[in-house]
Amino acid sequence: MLRIRDSRITTLIAIVAFYLVMLGLNGEAMLRKAELLPYGRYRQGMVALARPFAGVARLGPGVLRKYFEQMREQYWKGVQQ
C-alpha cells in the first residue's frame, strides 16, 4: 500500500513518464511544428529539442499514432462530411 508521500512522488514519476513517452510518440509532429517557426534562436532551440524525440518516434512508437490515423481514415472512407 502506498503512503501519502509516496503517492505524490509516484504520481509525479507517472506524469513525467507520460510526458516523455508522449514526446517520443509525437516527436515527428513536434519537429515539423518547430521547423515552421520563424527563423531565429527560438526556432533553433525548438528544432534541437525536437530532433531527438523525432528520432525516437521514427524508431517505432510514432507508427502507433499513424496506424490509428490510417485506421480512422479507412473507417470513414466513403462517408460524406
Add this chain to the structure above:
Amino acid sequence: MLFPTTVFAVFFLVVFLGNWVLRRYHVAWLWFLLVASYVFYGWWDWRFLILIAGSSVMNHVLAIAIHRHTARQVHRVLLGLALCFNLGLLGFFKYYGFFVESAYSLCGHFGVVPTLPLLEIILPVGISFFTFQALSYVIDVYRNDIPPAPSLLSFAVYLAFFPQLVAGPIVRAATFLPQLGQTPDARPLETGRAGLLILGGLFKKIVLANTLATYLADPVFAFPEAYGALDTLLGVYGYALQIYCDFSAYSDIAIGVALLLGFRFPDNFCAPYFALSFRDFWHRWHISLSTWLRDYLYIPMGGSRRGRVRTSCNLIVTFLLGGLWHGANWRFVVWGALHGLYLSLERLWAWCVPATFRNSRARYILRPLAWIVVFHGVCLSWFFFRADTFADAWLMIRQLRDWQTPAGLLQPQILSVLAVGFLVQLLDGNRLAPVADWVEHRHPVVQGVLAAVVLTIILGLGPQGVAPFIYFQF
C-alpha cells in the same frame, strides 16, 4: 487555455510540482494556486482578470458584512447588494446586447424607436459559472449554512480555481473551502481514478464529440433543408450525444485534474440518457447546475409546498431562468421552458395516475415507453438549443414529416459511433473503480507509458484539430 493542448500540458506540470512542494506553506500555497488560476484564465484575455478579481473582493467584503451584522434589515440589504452586484455583472456582460436587441425588436412592432446604446461587449469565458459560485457563497453565508471564507485569498482561490473555472462543475463553497485548510487531505492521491477521468474525458471529447459533430450534427444543423426525417432524427440524436460527450468530458477532466492536485469534486453527470423521467434526467444531467437551481431558486420560490399550480409555475420559471443562464437568446429560453413544461406535465401524470398502477405489471410497458418519451422530449429541446435560428429549429421539426427523402446518414459507421456515444454513459459514476485500482497498483513508469499509449490512440482516432468545448460559450 484548452485542456487537450501542449500549452496546458506544460502549465499543468509546473502547477502539479508547485502545488505539492508548497502545500505545507499554507499562504504561499494559496498564492501559488491563485496565480496559476489567473494565468490559466488570463491566457485567453488578461483584461478580464480585473473582473474576476473585482468579483472576489466585492463578494468577500459583502459576505463578511452579512456575517458580522445581526440586524435582519441590514442582513437583507447586504444580500440585496450582493445579488444586484452579481446579477448586474452577469446582466451587463452576458445579456445587455440581448435585452437591447429585444427592446428594439419589440418597440419596432409599435413604431417606436428606443434610444438605448448598442455596445459590443465581449462575453468573458466562464462568467456564468463563477458568478453562480459567488452567488451560492453569499447566500450560504446569509443563511448561516457556512461561515465566510477565512481570508480574501482563500475566497479568491475558490472563485478562480482553474480546473472548473471556465465550464464548471459549479462547486459550492461548502465543498471547496474546507479543502483549502491548513491540514492537507491525509488520503493518498487517486492517480488511477484521476488518470481514467482525464483519459476518459479526452476520449469522449476528441473521439466521440468531435466525430459526432463532424459527420452528423454539424452538417444536419448547417443545412436542415437538405435532410429528410430520418437524417434529421439521426442529426439530433448525434447532437444529444455530442453535447453529453463534450460537456461531461470537460467535467471529468476538471474533476481528474483537481484530484491530482488533491481536491475532490462531486460528479456532474450520471448516465443522463438512461433516465426514465424528466425529473430523473435532471438528477443526472449537469448535476451541479440543477442542484444550484433547486437550492437557490426553486425552493426559495416555494418549491412544491404551495399547491399544484404554484409548483408548476415555480418549475417553469426556474427552468426559464435556467435556460436563459445558458445563453442570451430566446432559443435557450424556449429550451428551458420546454423542460419546465415537461416537469410540470410529469407531476400532473403522477397526480392523475395512481402509484399502484404505475408499479403494477403495466410497468413493463410503461418503463420502456417512459424512456422513449424522455429521450425524445430532451432531443426536441435540443433542436432549439443547437439550431442557429428559430426558423432553422422549426424547419428541422417540420422536416420530421418528410419520409420521402432518402436517408444518406444511415450508415454503419455513423450508427456505431452513436451506439458508442450512448454506451459510454455506462462509465459515469465510479463504475471503473476496479480498473483504477488495477492501474494504481502498477509501477508509476508503467502507468505513465500506458496513459501515453492510450492518449496516442485517442489522438489517432479523433478528427484533426481541437474544437473548443461547447460550454465555453456559456
